[in-house]
Amino acid sequence: MENVASAIQRLSELAESTPIARLSAAFETAGFELALVGGPVRDAFLDRRLTDLDFTTNALPDQILQIVKPLSSAHWDIGRAFGTIGAIIDGEQVEITTYRTDAYDGETRKPVVEFGDSLEADLVRRDFTVNSMALRLPSKVLVDPSGGVEDLLARRLRTPSSPQVSFGDDPLRMMRAARFTSQLGFTISASTAVAMGELADRIAIVSVERVADELGKLLKTSAPRAGLEVLVDSGLAEFVLPELPALKLQIDEHFHHKDVYQHSLTVLDQAIELERSRNPDSPPDLTLRLAALLHDIGKPATKRTEAGGVVTFHHHDVVGAKLAKKRLKELRYDNETVAAVSTLIELHLRFFGYTEGAWTDSAVRRYVRDAGPLLERLHILTRADVTTRNRRKADRLAFAYDDLEERIAVLSEEEELAAIRPDLDGEQIMAILGLRPGREVGEAYRYLLELRLEEGSLGTDVATERLQAWWASRPS
Incomplete structure (x- = not known):
């Protein structure tokens, strides 16, 4: 369990850093819960560089704004409808989201946003167990209701709830599974892989822009081959990039x-x-x-x-x-x-x-x-x-x-x-041949470009002579 101890130490040191310490103290003073969640917690266990700082809280968006305004040099509420407030605190970008218990209609991947009051309930609605861990602040207590630590140690991708339910709610999670196999070097659990095969056609309800974005993220990983094989083996590629399995x-x-x-x-x-x-x-x-x-x-x-x-x-x-x-x-x-x-x-x-x-x-x-x-x-x-x-x-x-x-x-x-350009430009061609802008100028330009490609640079004088000879030899 050396990895776990090391990760906890990294998370503890991160929690004591200036922006996080100030943020957690402010939420505690205001009487609200706060937890570091998702990617940074996962990456601490994987000894990866910690980048995005995502937090979750029982405070509502208006209350989050009220707390972060005095701490931040900038803030925004573009994700307010989904409970998310962004801010820059001590030079670090952070996002803080109210606990959620989303409901899906089965027709689209857009949830009906419902705010919750429990960190554990918020975590189990997330995509994979390895992303469903949180560090309570300022107490620095790890919260892992779905066994994410065990899956991290096994380098395994598994959904916190039934994969049929999870992927049925948000089919894009199947493409995220493919990406994580490449990005993190994980394998997909057997039950999760079966569900991906069963629900591959559900990817059709996801907007093509989101699909393309996820495909691009996969291709930009350091070793995308494994993720692409997941797309093909699961049947997802038939709907996303059918030319590949063909x-x-x-x-x-x-x-x-x-x-x-x-x-x-x-x-x-x-x-x-x-x-x-x-x-x-x-x-x-x-x-x-x-x-x-x-x-x-x-x-x-x-x-x-x-x-x-x-x-x-x-x-x-x-x-x-x-x-x-x-x-x-x-x-x-x-x-x-x-x-x-x-x-x-x-x-x-x-x-x-x-x-x-x-x-x-x-x-x-x-x-x-x-x-x-x-x-x-x-x-x-x-x-x-x-x-x-x-x-x-x-x-x-x-x-x-x-x-x-x-x-x-x-x-x-x-x-x-x-x-590579001809020795004479369009203005020179028109002056030499007495032409106005039009198709014939384009033909002359292409003739000179062919000369340039075949014979190299001829110089202005020779190019002019060749152009005039070509023009004179054209059928009237």
């Missing part, structure tokens, strides 16, 4: 030892590893991770069996880009993310032509131009897409990509590749 039956023509589903999860693993090594100080890249997970979703629709039993997936990159765009739009991801993910998927096979023969400088320029600001993500995705167990093949592909990146670096230094 990959399980597809055999990848390049990687015969794995189906495309396992290959995609491995690509995601490797993309995250590369992301960390290449950009160690950057936050998790959701765009890259979505692209890695979905890069092969065009394969089911493009699968063909050729003569001799060879399986092909021609143009799955183009088809996959369209499918990803459609799915992400349905999940209400922002336009920038949708466009970036679909572009990365469409481009993810481009490099493999490089290994078949040396690219010309113009081909390298086109690769950079088409990737645009996504080039670094494309580097990572393309490298991560190599999951072959054939060491010689893997090394050959890695060396080839090293060579491509080196050529890009050299050309970039010489030509400012990241912002």
